[in-house]
Amino acid sequence: MKRLTVVLLLIASSAFGQSKVNVTRQTQWVDSVYNKLSVEERIGQLFMVAAYSNKNEAHVQSLEKLVQEQHIGGLIFFQGGPVRQANMTNRLQALSSVPMLVGIDGEWGLNMRLDDTYRFPFNMTLGAVQDLDLIERVGVAMALQTKRLGMQFNFGPVLDININPKNPIIGVRSFGETREIVTERASAFTKGYQSQNIFATGKHFPGHGDTSTDSHHKLPVIDFDKGRLNRVELYPYKKLFEEGLSSVMIAHLNLPAYEPNDIPTSLSYNIVTKLLKEELGFEGLIFTDALNMKAAANYLKPGEVDLAAFKAGNDLLLFSEDVPTALTKILESYNAGDITEERLSHSVKKVLAYKYKSGLTKFTPIEVNKLVEDLNAPVYDDLNQKLYQEAMTVAKNEDRLLPFKNLEKQKIAYMRLGDDSGADFLNMLRNYAEVTELTDVKPDSLGDLSQYSSVIIGYHKVDNPWRKHDMSDAEKAMVRNLSAKTNTVLVSFAKPYALETVPLDKVNALVVGYQNNKFAQEAAAQVIFGAIEGKGKLPVSINKNFTVGTGIHTKAINRLGFSTAANEGMDPNVLSxxxxxxxxxxxxxxxxxxxxxxxxxxxxxxxxxxxxxxxxxxxxxxxxxxxxxxxxxxxxxxxxxxxxxxxxxxxxxxxxxxxxxxxxxxxxxxxxxxxxxxxxxxxxxxxxxxxxxxxxxxxxxxxxxxxxxxxxxxxxxxxxxxxxxxxxxxxxxxxxxxxxxxxxxxxxxxxxxxxxxxxxxxxxxxxxxxxxxxxxxxxxxxxxxxxxxxxxxxxxxxxxxxxxxxxxxxxxxxxxxxxxxxxxxxxxxxxxxxxxxxxxxxxxxxxxxxxxxxxxxxxxxxxxxxxxxxxxxxxxxxxxxxxxxxxxxxxxxxxxxxxxxxxxxxxxxxxxxxxxxxxxxxxxxxxxxxxxxxxxxxxxxxxxxxxxxxxxxxxxxxxx
CATH class of the missing domain: 3.40.710.10 (DD-peptidase/beta-lactamase superfamily)
Known part of the structure; x- marks a missing residue:
């Protein structure tokens, strides 16, 4: 009981500035609710099941059954829309005797999962941003959106250090390739996020960044010794634990240094209890990663995998494939004495304490009126614009070509490569100079380029982190041949890793724009013409010539730029x-x-x-x-x-x-x-x-x-x-x-x-x-x-x-x-x-x-x-x-x-x-x-x- 009191105290107050709660009242409420629950209902609190607001009525009814019969403790939403999700949440919460915790996996905002919602930059884009106050503001913004949609968790920040550029599942979801880049930004994000009384979740413990395997399909191996793991992978966790991180999500990994028996980390007592809880002293809420992922699901059958995860020390079992079977397995183990009352109450009371802390003693229905409008408020554009402007990274700038000066002597052309639109980029470029778009040009027949002082190449890829962004051989040839004929500025609106094999030696200037959207395109054009500074730094290495931290600070030269009214001290509602x-x-x-x-x-x-x-x-x-x-x-x-x-x-x-x-x-x-x-x-x-x-x-x-x-x-x-x-x-x-x-x-x-x-x-x-x-x-x-x-x-x-x-x-x-x-x-x-x-x-x-x-x-x-x-x-x-x-x-x-x-x-x-x-x-x-x-x-x-x-x-x- 003494240990639980410590846990509740940690939940009640954290260094990240969450609002204080009355610990005595919290304990009284937790004990009161716990004592009213049957053993089956207590076990039900351990499950956070998958919910989709874009599925049919049968799916909703199946969830209603889980709420009413298995008394599940929470929901994790995936695809759908905000109004549909809100209505679904209201419907299911109304049936639950104890309000459920609700979360979503929206690392760059709700738009990662839901249509008609807002998209913030990928973490790797934020990794280029040097102003950590802006990252904190991202945390605040995401927390406000999470709260508006009636949720207590948006699972993040990602603490994976993406050391392996071939990582198939983390990539741009990571802030970068060094522990410092990741930790500083995750800390700022968490500070902002938890300041709004919403819980941050560090993931994927103990670190999914240096792997070439996707745990959705099979079990990745992290084969490093304890010294390396403590020095690198565990570094951000230890720092954020000191600062009051609320919760952690356990990955499905093979970590021989701590678990010699090839047991996935999410199911390993050595990892969850001995390493995370005892060695690192983490007292917050512990989630499994989704238990339907093959790295875990291939190890044990549905139900058995849930039991193993709970025995390992997890508090909440995410995305169980078979809740009734899992509940039965855990109940049988409890009745057999394999799971003690102390173990069960430890996790269930922790879950209840988080409910109390988030105000879920009584559920208040989500107001759907103006929900979409609120989730896409103009203030988020104000922030996004600043973020992308701060992220723009000038990685190469021979002879100080950028920003363009002496416009009266310049004749500029633009060529689009890739598979997505560059219209916003070209339009913004043309706000500064007459720019000729080159079309229907082949790598081996470029024509006469002598009339142009510079050619800007925009490499545009669909803004999707799961797709490959690598240049084709023909596109590489185009870059090589163009840069041999005239001054070239290559601007990449793709993952930084897409540039690894691009011939950059003859390119005169390189701007890394990270993502292909209006904010990035407009910011990059303004950097090129000196309306704004180039301030970003590479959060990862592209190759040996462009390593992590590369970033040339280009100055603004007093050209008219573009901003939002709020960012310049004006009320956009009045201006409208x-x-x-x-x-x-x-x-x-x-x-x-x-x-x-x-x-x-x-x-x-x-x-x-x-x-x-x-x-x-x-x-x-x-x-x-x-x-x-x-x-x-x-x-x-x-x-x-x-x-x-x-x-x-x-x-x-x-x-x-x-x-x-x-x-x-x-x-x-x-x-x-x-x-x-x-x-x-x-x-x-x-x-x-x-x-x-x-x-x-x-x-x-x-x-x-x-x-x-x-x-x-x-x-x-x-x-x-x-x-x-x-x-x-x-x-x-x-x-x-x-x-x-x-x-x-x-x-x-x-x-x-x-x-x-x-x-x-x-x-x-x-x-x-x-x-x-x-x-x-x-x-x-x-x-x-x-x-x-x-x-x-x-x-x-x-x-x-x-x-x-x-x-x-x-x-x-x-x-x-x-x-x-x-x-x-x-x-x-x-x-x-x-x-x-x-x-x-x-x-x-x-x-x-x-x-x-x-x-x-x-x-x-x-x-x-x-x-x-x-x-x-x-x-x-x-x-x-x-x-x-x-x-x-x-x-x-x-x-x-x-x-x-x-x-x-x-x-x-x-x-x-x-x-x-x-x-x-x-x-x-x-x-x-x-x-x-x-x-x-x-x-x-x-x-x-x-x-x-x-x-x-x-x-x-x-x-x-």
Whole structure:
């Protein structure tokens, strides 16, 4: 009795932080229940039988019979679904006089067994993670899911040290090949798991890692001496026992060092009692591994194997093949005195104590409402994303190829190998650069690869731990031949062991992604481009050149990455309100379609598209679609170049317009300063309808000024099948010079200043503005979808139209700039003409938010940015920075929700666009639409405050 009291005390409190229980009350309850049970009912408590929620009614009725007649102590669930399992558990628990312990073997989450449930990384993937706090969080998450499904056990952690890469049954179920890797992660997992008052189970004792035999089929031999076993296999158990591990599962192994009689470890008194209990001092609950496994079942008949397991010292007999026979065998042995009352009560009272500890004094039915939703809560995505990002392992990186830099010099291709999809990988790669997918390429006929600076090879295997992941000979040849021709980056989304025989000597960089899913693929792509660090380390050896612990730490280089809202301190439930606001705008026909992007801390946390290109609803908006950015051109195309020129002392804030643009000499505009021009304090008129002077009496383009086809005299394309006379920009500049200039010099927004800045930039760079902006910025930061005149690079189907023009061009404006003045300049102007996706815009805004640094490059100094973001004339009633729009003062009208900080900056555009960044909240917000389609007469988008309302939600979602 003294020994049992010690056991109950251990159960009541552990170093892993399980909640304390009243030991006296626990003992009283255990004794009371035990004393009410008959001997047969006590023996029934020893059985934990297999249950399947995907089987028929006959299976359920057979379990009901075991509950009612054999009084079984527990259930271990296998395949099925969560709602079916919950209903089945409720039904069976209602019939049990003593509530049953319920468990599942879900090592990477419930999804190992159940559909419609969540999948966490395999243990070997976690073995690459160096942040043990994250492993602890996995334990907490799995425990919460276990508890939600009415269970007390999810059998783990796996303590097997997978020293043998040919191990057919453990493999990626193990944390790694060293005792330290396994122990540290198992300890962290158990701490988190048992903190939720759910029991962890170390398995498979005494260690199944260094074997080449699957115990499901026959008995593996672990033929090492006691010194090796104590030093390696038993090491994690001893450590976790010290920390309060609740339970252990005994494997079916042949362990000659401790059991010389070829008795399976699960049936061996020498192993279970003498080694585990007495030598190692373990007092927790002891499970057998499944007794239907051939390693045990081949040794003794059903019933006999259960009796032997109990005599060996096990407390709970898992997956008995014949409970009635087994119960009879144990009862006969008890009656014959072979099993003492002390032995029986020791295990039964231990089982009852665990029931008390887990709150099973009375069963509370599992609530099935929202069960699937709860088991797949978004918080698990938050954790999974962090885990995979931390696991990504750069095992090789010749000449520091990764992360890719100098994107303007890169031309990148991607080739998929394997038998599973790499769509998420390719899509994420294309968030950073234009990547060409190579298809239908043979190992012996690769074609001309000289055009590519690097080829990324993605090796994708079905995310299943039981399947072989080895490369075929043809795939190895492909890797060998590709790496001989060009720089290659091999990214493996498979078991690390799959790389053992792959020719890696010529590969320039190797990234081990471990698993083939969205989280791993997106994380690997971000490592390649430096949006996140490469921090993982190999938990096992691939070969002699890539041994356990290999991992090159690659740095992040301030490129926009991807995260979840919660991981960046935002409430995803609040942020999701954007959906309804955007959809309302679509439904009310404020605009046919919308793109919205939110980034925080340099990570995109929200990116969605809504609606269609037009109201005929034929083409849905995609995140990769390219919108006419309208006046966002000012701060995304023209201003960055001016900022750079200022930083290089090519222009000053007090530089005069007459000096910058010769056409303004000898006009009343010549003394306007650079600062006043960009802060809209120059007195310039808002705009000039240049196109109206080019219309004939019938309001159609004047034939003397336009041609419907290209000629050297009419070289500048205005829209499809419309070209304007050569040199007409000079006429536009003349009109600006002759325009009325206000003498008040008060704030008045004007396009004209930026139109003239195009002339200034081109005169200094000796090439067109679009080429300057691209070479200096867009191509360098990977904003490869941002361009002027997008039809020169992209299909018209990815560009939403902006208007049905019935006043000037008399055509559908699609792929050509909406702004008439910019169109007359060939689609390239200082105030309009730029096209791009929300992600492109966000990259430029992030560059500003970083005060001139992006992708490892510095484009301009911090002081320079601050000079342009200063609200120079705020005291005079203006809210403008130098080029940037700024937020309105509280209580007044303006471009923002009124919630942005005064250090924030951005711009809005006529076609229904907005880009805004806030340094104080480390926030970027982009809204793109084509609200001008089919016509721009009424700006309902602005009247409906759609952009502002979304921005308000974004700020409301910020928690910290």
């Amino acid at each position: 309100k954007i959906d309804a606001i955007a959809q309302r705008a679509i439904d009310k026909r404020y605009t046919p379609g919308i793109q919205v992007l939110v980034a925080r801390h340099g990570k995109v946390v929200y990116q969605k598209s809504f609606g269609y290109h037009t109201y005929d609803k034929k083409t849905t908006v995609q995140n990769t679609d390219i919108y006419d950015l309208a006046s966002l051109t000012k701060i995304l195309g023209t201003l960055p170049v001016l900022v750079k020129m200022y930083d290089e002392h090519k222009v000053r804030m007090d530089s005069k317009l007459g000096q910058l643009v010769p056409a303004m000499k000898h006009t009343d505009k010549e003394d306007i300063t650079f600062r006043d021009l960009l802060t809209h304090q120059s007195g310039l008129t808002a705009w000039i309808p240049f196109y109206k002077r080019t219309l004939a009496d019938n309001n159609r383009p004047d034939p003397s000024l336009y041609s419907y086809f290209y000629t050297p005299e009419y070289p500048t394309q205005v829209s499809e099948n419309l070209y304007i006379k050569k040199g007409y920009t000079d006429e536009m500049l003349k009109q600006i010079g002759e325009s009325t200039l206000s003498t008040k010099k008060d704030y008045k927004y004007s396009d004209l200043g930026f139109i003239m800045m195009k002339e200034f930039i081109e005169s200094k760079y000796h090439k067109p503005l679009d080429q300057v902006a691209d070479s200096e910025y867009f191509s360098k930061i990977g904003a490869w979808r941002m361009t002027y005149n997008p039809l020169r690079k992209f299909d018209i189907n990815v560009i939403p139209p902006t208007e049905e023009d019935n006043y000037y061009r008399y055509t559908t404006v699609q792929g050509y700039v909406h702004d008439m003045g910019a169109a007359m300049q060939g689609g390239v102007s200082g105030h309009a003409g730029l096209f791009g996706s929300a992600l492109d815009v966000a990259k430029m805004m992030q560059l500003y938010l970083n005060k001139g640094e992006y992708g490892g490059d510095r484009f301009f100094s911090v002081n320079t940015f601050d000079a342009f973001n200063e609200c120079v004339y705020c005291t005079k009633g203006s809210r403008r920075g130098v080029g940037f729009d700024k937020p309105q003062k509280p209580g007044s009208a303006g471009p923002t929700c009124g919630c942005a900080s005064m250090s924030s900056f951005g711009h809005t555009g006529f076609t229904g666009t907005m880009a805004w960044a806030d340094p104080e909240k480390d926030l970027v917000y982009v809204f793109l639409s084509n609200r001008t389609y089919p016509d721009s007469n009424v700006n309902n988008l602005s009247k409906g405050n759609t952009r502002e309302d979304i921005q308000q939600v974004i700020y409301e979602s910020i928690k910290n």
